[in-house]
Amino acid sequence: MPRIRIDGQAYEVKEGLNLLQACLGLGLNLPYFCWHPALGSVGACRQCALLQYRDEEDRQGRLVMGCMTAVADGQILSLKADKARHFRAGVIEALMTNHPHDCPVCEEGGECHLQDMTVMSGHHHRRYRGRKRTFVNQDLGPFINHEMNRCITCYRCLRFYRDYAGGEDLHALASRNHTYFGRASDGPLESEFAGNLVEVCPTGVFTDKPLSQSYTRKWDLQHAPSICVHCSLGCNISPGERYGRLKRVQNRYHHGINGYFLCDRGRFGFGHVNHPERPQQPLVRENGRLRPVAASEGLAELARRLETTERWIGIGSPRATLESNLALRELVGADHFFTGLGSHPNALNRALLELLRLPGVNTPSLREIEACDALLLLGEDITQSAPRMALSVRQAVRGAGRDRAAALNIPPWQAQSVQIAGQNARHPLFISHVTATRLDPIAEATYRASPQEQAALAFAVAHCLCPEAPAPEGLDEQAQSLAEKIAEALLHAKRPLIVTGPSSGALPLVEAAGQVARALLNARPAEACPPALIPVFAECNSLGLTLLTQDAAEADLEQAFALSEHGPVGAIILENDLFRRAPGPLVQGFLERLTQRIVIDSIPSPTLNAADLVLPATSFAESQGTLINNEGRAQPLFPVHALHAERRNSWQWLAAVAGHRALKGFASPADALATCVTAAPELAPLSQALPSAAHPFTRLAVPRMPHRNSGRTAAGANLDVREDQQPQDHDSCLTFSMEGAPAPWLSRQSGIGARLPFSWYPGWNSNQAVHKFKDAVDGPLRGGESGMRLDLVCRDNGWHRPLPVDTEAQGLLAVVQPAIFGGEELSNLAAPVFQRAALPCLRIHPDDAPAWSVADGDRVLVRGASAATELPLRVDPRVARGIALLPPTCPPLGTGPTRVSLRSLGSDPLIATDHPEPTDG
Amino acid sequence: MLSQLRTIWEVFKHSTVKPDTVSYPEEKPYLAPRYRGRIVLTRDPDGEERCVACNLCAAVCPVDCIALQQTQDERGRWRAEFFRINFSRCILCGLCEEACPTYAIQLTPDVELCEYDRQNLVYEKEHLLISGTGKYHDYNFYRRAGKDVGVKERGTGETEAEPVNVRSLLP
DSSP: OOEEEETTEEEEOOTTOBHHHHHHHTTOOOOOSSOBTTTBBOOOSOOSEEEEESSTTOSSOEEEEGGGSBOOTTOEEESSOHHHHHHHHHHHHHHTTTOOSOGGGOTTTTSOHHHHHHHHHTOOOOOOOSOEEEOOOOOOOSSEEEOGGGOOOOOHHHIIIIIITOOOSOEEESOGGGOEEEOSSSSOOOSTTGGGHHHHSSSSSEEEHHHHHTOOOGGGOEEOOEEOOSSTTOOEEEEEEETTEEEEEEEOOBTTTTBTOOOHHHHHOGGGGGOTTSOOSOEEEETTEEEEOOHHHHHHHHHHHHHHOSOEEEEOOTTSOHHHHHHHHHHHOGGGEEOSSOHHHHHHHHHHHHHHHOTTOBOOOHHHHTTOSEEEEESOOHHHHSHHHHHHHHHHHHHHHHHHHHHTTOOTTBHHHHHHHHTTOOOOEEEEESSOOTTGGGOSEEEEOOHHHHHHHHHHHHHHHOTTSOOOSSOOHHHHHHHHHHHHHHHHOSSEEEEEOSTTOOHHHHHHHHHHHHHHHHHSOTTSOOOEEEEOOSSTTHHHHHHHHTTOSOOSHHHHHHHTTSSOOEEEEESOOGGGTSOHHHHHHHHHHOSEEEEEESSOOHHHHTOSEEEEBOOTTTOOEEEEOTTSEEEEEOOSSOOOTTOBOHHHHHHTOOGGGOOSSOSSHHHHHHHHHHHSGGGGGGGGGSHHHHOTTOSSOEESSOTTOOOTTTTTTTTOSSOOOOOOOOSSSEESSSOSSOHHHHHTOTTGGGGOSSOOBTTBOSGGGGGGGBSSTTSOBTTOOSOEEOOOOOOOOOOOOOOOOOOSOOSEEEEEOOOTTTOSTTGGGSHHHHHHSOOOOEEEOGGGTGGGTOOTTEEEEEEOSSOEEEEEEEEOTTSOTTEEEEOTTSOOOSSSSOEEEEEEEEEOHHHHTSOOOOOOO | OHHHHHHHHHHHHHTTSOOSSOOTTTSOOOOOTTOOOSEEEOBOTTSSBOOOOOOHHHHHOTTOOEEEEEEEOTTOOEEEEEEEEETTTOOOOOHHHHHOTTSOEEEOSOOOOOOSSGGGGEEOHHHHBOSSOTTOOSOOHHHHSSSOSSSSOTTOSTTEEEEOOTTOOOO
């Protein structure tokens, strides 16, 4: 380990770092702009200058840029030397010459890296008397504000947007101090990760647009360590609340999962929490109308109704916490608990869980995905269904460039040199999907075919890798050669990765993904790195629900429907809109047959409208519970703000029932978690999260608010001038207050990682303060991060036999295409996300159109086995033949894989005004 | 002894001079314009609200008695959706006035803040907002800020250059 001396103090630092990383890792304050821990160094801003001395005798020293100088043994440096300090102050003075007088009306103010660095380098008096350069802004869509006057030309935005996230529509225009970062013309930023510009930009050029409509400074927001509920990846987020409304979501660092970045659905999709039609208090149906009542009355009503009917069924939900699902299962009994999913999605979830159980196969975290060097995406458009994973896959593909640079001894943080050495080299990425995906441009080869044909391709890959794996029949020559190519790439890769998911709706495809991993394990030498296989699930707690119900013989929605036909039965429906799960007529019939319909939910839905009793559940922002992500990592959710008087966690409603149905083991969140630990043997590692073990690191509570939080004696004074006690949190180590452990003290505690509600440190107001809570700049948070991986029991089910591709079937196979915007229940209630959603339409291949006498732009009646719907039609050459690609908002047309027929209803007025579609290439 | 006599003499002397105190409330003392009394929100010379809801006054308030919420109009001008001062907590320290970057919040020489009901000491924006500019007559923040919200055209502020033509190739 190199030993360096900074300002007379000797330090030992890690090899391979640059001086800026080393200084920040040592806790020293060295200002910087263009460097970013995930984007590396380019040496553009000249802000991190320090003085390096030749030897002990040298009194002059020379200025070096911290971010561009590697640490070396025996270096003698100074941060505090006058020469270095004056240089840094001069640089910031020059950067500030054109900066506008905007801070009071800037959304970045109070968490601005430029403000922090200006204060840090001591520039406080403006000497420049010239005119300031100005720019005309652009409209960048519903997510991002553009205010170019504030730019300091650090190029971080482009380095993130173009190099890291693969976006193409943000450019640098003009030159010198006229450099402009924008699009060719106004319009929404196309990348799914554009929201990260809010945090990447060190000043206020790109700011959070939904937040600026009702803005609150960071210091006034109440935060909690929370988990994103908009897909199955479980990214860590830090939501901010003020006056009872959720204002924004920011990234919360998690070394293994999201790192520094979120997707736009996760960042801007929280609107369901503030939705005006959200149930605010219990509703009881009287004379056909729902009447709001107090919580106590709602509870009494629940108890009364539970007594009136003997038989109850409980319908769980993949978007409810583990605790809520378990409480319902305990209340109604395991035999009467259903997942709220049809038999087919349940079977898919179980098959995906089997993939996690494959012995010898590695389940990678998103960070580990970034190190993979041959990737096969099978039937899942991850940009739409698990977007943050697509960003990791992009880094994996770029890894070829990093490897080339490493071979030339270029350190990985030398971003520009790595890029030049890499020459856009890519690791092989193979994508098999029913239509084009956003990752296609960086793929080595793509395969567009029906899910059965894709499964056949994957089985062929497995057969090429390991002859023991049964070969599929009837694969055409082109697919066969592609299979050989994929097998070759996976076999010779250091860390091969296979990704699959449920969106294709094909069980054989999921099994085939496991087959490839198994074949790969057999084909590769024992000492080689084990192949990685990662499934994506549909919702935030799909895996948790699957783990709870994996052994149940009858847990499908169809069986619940059947049960309701035999005698009177009441149902408790937990956070689930059944009309999204099964064809409308079936759900309607089911609801009508029930004697009692009790719905517990946090959002408005058609199911909720049909209820006799509605109990308002908490949204993720008020919930305390556990979610299990796609890799089997259980992560705790903490409430951001105290409970609204009439709302409860779903499990709390159920636990409050007295009498012979009273639940044991749900007295408090800790109690509920302890009950979860015993619910299934594989959930045992959850006990590490129990309060006894949860915060051994601190006796002082962790404040949810920054210490400067304001307005405590005025915020509620309009209601009553006497101030209430602050809400108390007896269930976690966090407080609903600005009082508690001070940040510097907290930053030294070893267990802080999982419980950091927001990052703030004296002098570091922006989210970049996070390095103060790490031991090394490129490492995890001090004491590890939130969540623990479950010990899933390994199980080998042997080789799967490929089914022959069904060529005789009539009709088009319905496949629902997931969508990042407009494709998920909760985020659809957020106005900005809904604005970005594409017009829902049916897509078919041009060759399929004549058989059904339909044409592009028609309105068509799509008829499935049990339901029909009308949709505008797009004829799209990118869709595989024989597929009817349905929009994510389409209600289910049948149970399981459904074939549909089409009938034209004349041309569609909506689609005529839509923009023309881009074609392939 | 001498000291005691001198003290008695001084006391007697004072019985004949004009008192510094006045018989308040019949008679009002003079309070300078910069005296720190009741807080108001002022308007800019164009008659628009000066407050941009930047939250600095609330942040600096040592007794946390200011609460407000920002909102935006269609031109992007920031305003306070509500602005509340709990005068029953206010210590009239004047830090809010010092922190205000737009001269919106100002303290006045009115110190007569007495109520029988404490609830009446909670002032909302409509109680605080006056129609004048207060002590600073000419300042309009948006003429100096880089953000254009309909007060000035882009690039025509007091210290601004014409907007850059980003398509120009000229050096």
